[in-house]
Structures are given as structure tokens and as C-alpha cells.
Amino acid sequence: MTLDIMMPFYGRVDHFKLAVQSVLAQDDPDWRLVVVDDVYPDLSAGEWLVGLGDDRITYLRNEENLRPSRNYRKCVGLMQTEFAVIMGCDDIMRPGYVRRVKELTARFPHAAVIQPGVEVIDADGQVYHPLADRVKRRYMPRGARPLEISGEAAALSLVRAAWFYFPSLVWNVERLRRHEFRADLDVTQDIAMVLDLVTDGGSVVVDDEVVFRYRRHAESVSAVTGPDGSKFAQERTVFAEADRDLRAMGWNRAARAARWHLSSRLHALADLPKAIGPGKSVGRRRLLRHVFGGLDPA
Numbered sequence: 001m002t003l004d005i006m007m008p009f010y011g012r013v014d015h016f017k018l019a020v021q022s023v024l025a026q027d028d029p030d031w032r033l034v035v036v037d038d039v040y041p042d043l044s045a046g047e048w049l050v051g052l053g054d055d056r057i058t059y060l061r062n063e064e065n066l067r068p069s070r071n072y073r074k075c076v077g078l079m080q081t082e083f084a085v086i087m088g089c090d091d092i093m094r095p096g097y098v099r100r101v102k103e104l105t106a107r108f109p110h111a112a113v114i115q116p117g118v119e120v121i122d123a124d125g126q127v128y129h130p131l132a133d134r135v136k137r138r139y140m141p142r143g144a145r146p147l148e149i150s151g152e153a154a155a156l157s158l159v160r161a162a163w164f165y166f167p168s169l170v171w172n173v174e175r176l177r178r179h180e181f182r183a184d185l186d187v188t189q190d191i192a193m194v195l196d197l198v199t200d201g202g203s204v205v206v207d208d209e210v211v212f213r214y215r216r217h218a219e220s221v222s223a224v225t226g227p228d229g230s231k232f233a234q235e236r237t238v239f240a241e242a243d244r245d246l247r248a249m250g251w252n253r254a255a256r257a258a259r260w261h262l263s264s265r266l267h268a269l270a271d272l273p274k275a276i277g278p279g280k281s282v283g284r285r286r287l288l289r290h291v292f293g294g295l296d297p298a
Helices: 013-024 044-051 067-078 097-107 131-139 151-160 189-199 221-225 230-248 252-260 262-275 281-292
Strands: 003-009 031-037 057-061 083-086 113-121 147-149 170-172 204-215
Touching: 003 013, 003 067, 003 097, 013 031, 013 044, 031 044, 031 067, 044 057, 067 083, 067 189, 083 097, 097 113, 097 170, 097 204, 131 262, 147 151, 151 189, 151 230, 151 252, 189 204, 189 230, 230 252, 230 262, 230 281, 252 262, 262 281
Parallel strands: 003 031, 003 083, 031 057, 113 204
Antiparallel strands: 083 170, 113 170, 147 204
């Protein structure tokens, strides 16, 4: 089975080259890489990629900047295989990623989403363990790996904390195409999508063989939109909708966890010191509202 690797591109060219080189270094060569350039001003990335001359690689450049969710939608439309990954253009695949993913898809062919093992790296590629990722580890489902979860247990786990790493996820393409990445969410569209798949009957598989390196750094969208509060405003939308939808399904424990969204509130509280200072009043108000306020009706 060929694995489709979709890579939306907008970011540092040096990180992008490392990401592509990590795909080229896979010990299983049966993959297809599609890079969708979202009109990044520096044309050198595309020129370098085309110059590699590898017929497994396709380079496309959008006519206009689509921003994350619409570019993800375009990537989904370009998928040709049963399973695919939407890889970050600053992340790194370890050499066994494709091999291990194929083992997991063979074992769990009907899974909606597969979370391979991940380690976190900084802007310079050094492994580190920031607070956010230590919390993710605590909230990850417990049990012998690989572990498959579904139903209310999966929804409950996900609304307690978004413990997955979006750029490393392997998607069941048929199931993914039943839904769309939401254009009104450009930071939290990932948790909304995974919840959609779970409430649509899909399962999530979690593995612990580390085959992916997720880059967390100060320039990332998540890092920028945390202190200004916009990420948490989107999380409030997701949690309010989850509370409503999960209650309608009778998944009351999961709905209650969405309503409380405790780990998200604590994350906002941890970001609050970054929103202290001149010109940061809007972000500060958003963070305080997320920490102490209730959800708006969905």
C-alpha cells in the first residue's frame, strides 16, 4: 500500500527541506509526497523540490493564499490512497514512519485515525519536554500498545485533552472525506475533525513506537495564538459544540468533560503571564474569560 504524504507548505525553507529529506530517507520507499505551497513569498523552496527530480514528489502552488483549513481541504481532495498523512512542513519523519504506519493500517484497516509514536523537538531539532507535552502524555489513553479506542471512551479522552499530534496522524481517507476541515477554525480544526470522526463511529489507534518528530517552537501557529487568546476562543467554540452534540448522543460523561474543559483552562492560565504588558489587553481578556467563564450556547 502506497502512503500518501500531503504537505501544506508555508514557513521556514530550512525546516521544509529537512521535512522533505526525512521523507526521502524512509526505509520503506513506497510513498507519494504532494507539497501544496500556500503562496509562500520565497520561491526557492519549490525550485529546490522540483530540482530533486523524484517522480514520487508532486509540487503545486496555490493561486491564492488559502490559509490552513482550506489548504487541508485541498490536500484531502488530492489524496489517492486508502490512508494518508497531512504532514507539517517543519516536522520530521524518522526513517521507520512509513513502515510502521503500514503495519498499523494492516492491523487496524477500519480505524479512522492512527496516532503513531511521537517525540517533540525544538526549533533547532533538539528533543525536549515542554509542559504542554508532559500534560499530553498524562492524558493519553492508557493500555497496551497499539491501543484502539472508540465511542464515548474516545470522545471523553479527546475532550479532556487534545493529546494527539495532528501533523503525525494517519487518516482513513474514505472516512475523512465524509467531513470537512472547518474554515472558521484555523487552529483547532484538528480536534473538531477527530471528534467528528469519533461521533461518526470511527475509532482512534494509539501507538508508542516513536517514528515522528513534532517540532514545537515560538513561530508555530499554536505558540502565537495561545497568548493572544484566539486559539482558546476557537477551543470554546469546539467545546460548546461538543457539549451539545455529545449530550444529544447520550454520551453524558464526555459532554460534561467538554463543558468543564479543565486542561484547556489550565493551559490558558499558563499562557496568561505572556499576555501581561502594553498592547496585550485583548489577549489577556480572552484568556481570563476562558479560564473563569462558562461556555456560550452552541
